[in-house]
Amino acid sequence: MMNTKKQKFPFGIPNHNLSEVEREIPDNEPDAWPVNDQLKHVGKPVKRYDAEAKVTGKAKYTADIQLPGMLYAKFLRSTVPAARIKSIDISAAVKYPGVYAIHVIQNIATGAQEKGNESENNYPEIKFVGQPIAGVAAESLVIAEEAARIIRIEYEFQPFVVDVEEAMKPEAPLVFSAPVEQKADAGDVGVTHEDNQAQGNIRGPSTSSFWGGPRGDLEKGFAEADVIVEQTYRTQVHTHVPLETHGVVVDWKPEGMLVYTSTQNTKAVRNEMADYFDLPRSKVRVICEYMGGGFGAKHSAGNFGPMAGILSKKTGRPVWLMLDRKEEHISQGNRPNSIQYLKIGAKKNGKLTAIQQRSHGTAGVALGAGVGRVAQVLYECPNFATEQYDVFTHAGPGAAWRAPGNVQGAYGVEQAIDELSEKLNMDPIALRDIIDNSEVRKVERQRGAEKFGWSRRKPAGSDTGPVKKGLGVAQSTWPRFVELD
Numbered sequence: 490m491m492n493t494k495k496q497k498f499p500f501g502i503p504n505h506n507l508s509e510v511e512r513e514i515p516d517n518e519p520d521a522w523p524v525n526d527q528l529k530h531v532g533k534p535v536k537r538y539d540a541e542a543k544v545t546g547k548a549k550y551t552a553d554i555q556l557p558g559m560l561y562a563k564f565l566r567s568t569v570p571a572a573r574i575k576s577i578d579i580s581a582a583v584k585y586p587g588v589y590a591i592h593v594i595q596n597i598a599t600g601a602q603e604k605g606n607e608s609e610n611n612y613p614e615i616k617f618v619g620q621p622i623a624g625v626a627a628e629s630l631v632i633a634e635e636a637a638r639i640i641r642i643e644y645e646f647q648p649f650v651v652d653v654e655e656a657m658k659p660e661a662p663l664v665f666s667a668p669v670e671q672k673a674d675a676g677d678v679g680v681t682h683e684d685n686q687a688q689g690n691i692r693g694p695s696t697s698s699f700w701g702g703p704r705g706d707l708e709k710g711f712a713e714a715d716v717i718v719e720q721t722y723r724t725q726v727h728t729h730v731p732l733e734t735h736g737v738v739v740d741w742k743p744e745g746m747l748v749y750t751s752t753q754n755t756k757a758v759r760n761e762m763a764d765y766f767d768l769p770r771s772k773v774r775v776i777c778e779y780m781g782g783g784f785g786a787k788h789s790a791g792n793f794g795p796m797a798g799i800l801s802k803k804t805g806r807p808v809w810l811m812l813d814r815k816e817e818h819i820s821q822g823n824r825p826n827s828i829q830y831l832k833i834g835a836k837k838n839g840k841l842t843a844i845q846q847r848s849h850g851t852a853g854v855a856l857g858a859g860v861g862r863v864a865q866v867l868y869e870c871p872n873f874a875t876e877q878y879d880v881f882t883h884a885g886p887g888a889a890w891r892a893p894g895n896v897q898g899a900y901g902v903e904q905a906i907d908e909l910s911e912k913l914n915m916d917p918i919a920l921r922d923i924i925d926n927s928e929v930r931k932v933e934r935q936r937g938a939e940k941f942g943w944s945r946r947k948p949a950g951s952d953t954g955p956v957k958k959g960l961g962v963a964q965s966t967w968p969r970f971v972e973l974d
Contacts, residue, residue, distance in 0.1 A: 492516040499524045505932050539779065548779045551751045552811045554738040560589055562800050562810040563633035564793070565623040565640050566820065567615045570883040571649035571662065574612035574622070578641040582625060585639065587632040590803040592796065593623045615644070616664060616854045617885050619819035621792050626800040626808050649883040653826060653851040656690045656882045664690055664854060664881035691849070694876035695859060705872030710843025714834025718909045722831065722901040726851075727824040728817070729890065733781025735821050736811030737794050741801035745772040750794065753783040761790040766798060785889030786822040822888025825850045825858035829901035835909055839923040841870035850897065851880045852887025861894030864902045867966050868924040892967045899965035907961070911949055917962050918943060930964060937962075 493513050498521045500510040507524065525532055542548040579591050595611045613620070623640060627633040648662035655661055668687075696702055711717060731751075738749040746768065752758050755775040763770045780787065797810040812821060827850040834842040844865075850858030859877035890896070906924075910917040918934050925931065938944075946960040 556807040559807040560626040561630040562626045565637040567620040571647040572615040572644040575643040582636040585636040587628040590626045624796040690881040693878035703874040710872030714842045715837045719832045726826045731782030734812045739797040739801045740807040748775045754788040824890040825852040825887040827897040843872040846875040849878045853884035855886035860898035863898040903963040
């Protein structure tokens with residue numbers, strides 16, 4: 490039997506509705522934190538423990554790692570968006586002075602995993618510009634680049650499509666002609682797809698999320714509405730540009746594999762590398778002392794991790810493999826685009842009666858282009874339904890990027906709510922105070938409005954000059970998943 494104790498905790502919002510609650514907790518739990526203004530460090534300016542190392546250049550990032558006997562690696566990547574590889578000739582590259590190893594990739598996945606569609610010659614089918622084909626390890630990066638450049642590839646070119654709306658047409662070239670399954674690192678929008686829902690390049694619709702499926706009766710909700718906003722909103726693909734690109738240094742030894750990498754998730758990289766090379770996890774050590782930006786994309790070993798591992802194992806020497814900026818843009822993940830149809834009904838007093846959402850987006854050769862959960866959970870509405878579709882195109886795969894899907898979804902929803910406030914002749918913050926049942930967000934809006942001088946805001950359309958100036962408001966939400974391991 491665990492010993493427990495009773496303790497009082499501050500509860501609520503400071504300077505608003507703060508009170509105390511008493512709870513029973515285990516004896517070994519620490520005491521409750523005091524309220525914000527009594528905290529010693531949180532919310533106060535503090536010197537970062539790594540600040541001096543970073544500003545003086547003492548901090549070592551993955552690209553700075555230098556190990557005895559280290560080789561430098563470079564990918565050979567596809568220069569065409571869709572093709573079958575007829576032949577690969579590495580003979581000249583193998584003889585190039587300073588080259589230690591070449592590895593040609595065979596039958597790997599590209600974002601989403603295609604089942605049973607391997608080519609007869611065992612080379613992967615090309616699905617996007619930038620898809621890795623081979624890796625070269627040499628005594629210098631220049632030599633590795635030169636050797637990769639003289640590898641000869643004979644392509645059988647295939648039709649391709651890179652525009653999301655063109656890809657949705659029935660006659661569009663197919664990106665995948667066989668069933669696909671989602672990779673674990675291809676993004677999280679809280680939706681799933683069944684393969685029998687495939688229509689050409691379209692996968693979906695997804696009609697549910699973490700909070701469940703549709704609710705209420707849309708037709709009834711819109712019939713009850715006094716005002717309806719019906720619009721289509723678009724967001725563009727955004728590519729990752731962290732200060733430090735993706736990459737690794739892998740040192741393969743009989744006693745175990747040492748991996749230096751720029752990652753947000755050393756455990757995931759360890760597990761992936763151990764699984765790929767059929768090693769016990771205790772034999773893989775992953776180190777990331779400093780990371781120059783991740784934004785959600787650096788959770789995986791990617792394809793650069795296994796490639797560096799293979800080359801290190803082949804040569805018996807450490808291998809450095811960092812992507813350059815072009816590779817980062819075309820192959821290492823992006824925030825998918827979106828085309829969002831939204832229909833929102835409301836009463837004259839601002840209360841929402843119905844929300845209908847339909848979205849299409851592309852994460853290239855990956856899934857995960859949904860627009861998240863914002864429309865479903867941010868505002869109180871009795872009738873809601875969503876349809877979220879993925880559209881495959883011949884482009885590099887998407888990746889997590891700060892609240893996957895929700896950023897695009899919040900943009901569409903908040904634009905529609907602003908348009909609704911105009912139709913209702915209601916202040917945008919006042920409308921949100923009516924339809925948002927979160928007390929915390931209400932206080933945040935009130936305090937933000939005061940600090941930004943919301944009272945001096947001019948009505949929409951009142952600035953007639955060529956350069957428009959104004960004040961706006963928007964908000965979002967994101968769930969927190971807790972993993973115990």
